[in-house]
Amino acid sequence: MQKTxxxxxxxxxxxxxxxxxxxxxxxxxxxxxxxxRFEGGPGTNPEELIGAAHAGCFTMAFSLFLTQAGFTAESIETKSTVTLDKVGEGFAITSCQLDMTAKIPGIDQAKFDELSKGAKENCPVSKLFANNAKITLNAKLV
Structure with missing residues (x-):
């Protein structure tokens, strides 16, 4: 599969x-x-688009992990914060923070934590950044 x-x-x-x-x-x-990109002006920027991709990818991966474990989410909402820092003479994405809130009937906290961690580590966008940026997750079960 290729997307352009x-x-x-x-x-x-x-x-x-x-x-x-x-x-x-x-x-x-x-x-x-x-x-x-750098001054908060109108328009988009690469980091915003990467954040959208990461939030979407993680959310779908979490849904997959839930389905495989026999759960169905009532709702999952994920926000991704991508940090671009000056590094040496240029810039680098140094971290991606995922903040997720989910409502999942019948799941306990331990299973929720296990599945959300697995989704964070295995979504393709997280894998893309794994060796280059710190990826953190705050997951909240409501």
Whole structure:
């Protein structure tokens, strides 16, 4: 399975502008630039998109782990916070924090903790970052 996305850029790093598009069209020439990445300006940025990918991937992985263990979630909500830090002469994503709240009928805390940890360690996006960024999880059962 392969999925595609693309980016276009015009101009210099600070005065230039770009767009990001995805194969599905969910993003179609979404604007991004220096201001949206480093100054809180309008538009998207790579870290925000990585966060969305990580939150979505982890949430689906957790649902899979629940299903395999005989549980069905009533709801799972995950927020991903991606940290971009200055490292040496450039920048690096140094951490990804997952904050998840789930309502799962019939599960106890120990099983919830076991399955959420397994999902964090085994979702493909977590695996992508495993050797390059610290991945942490705060999981809350409600």
């Amino acid at each position: 996305a693309s980016a276009k850029w015009h101009g210099g790093i600070k005065d230039g502008q770009g767009t990001i598009s995805t194969q599905t069209g969910v993003l179609k020439e979404a604007p991004y630039g220096f201001a949206s």
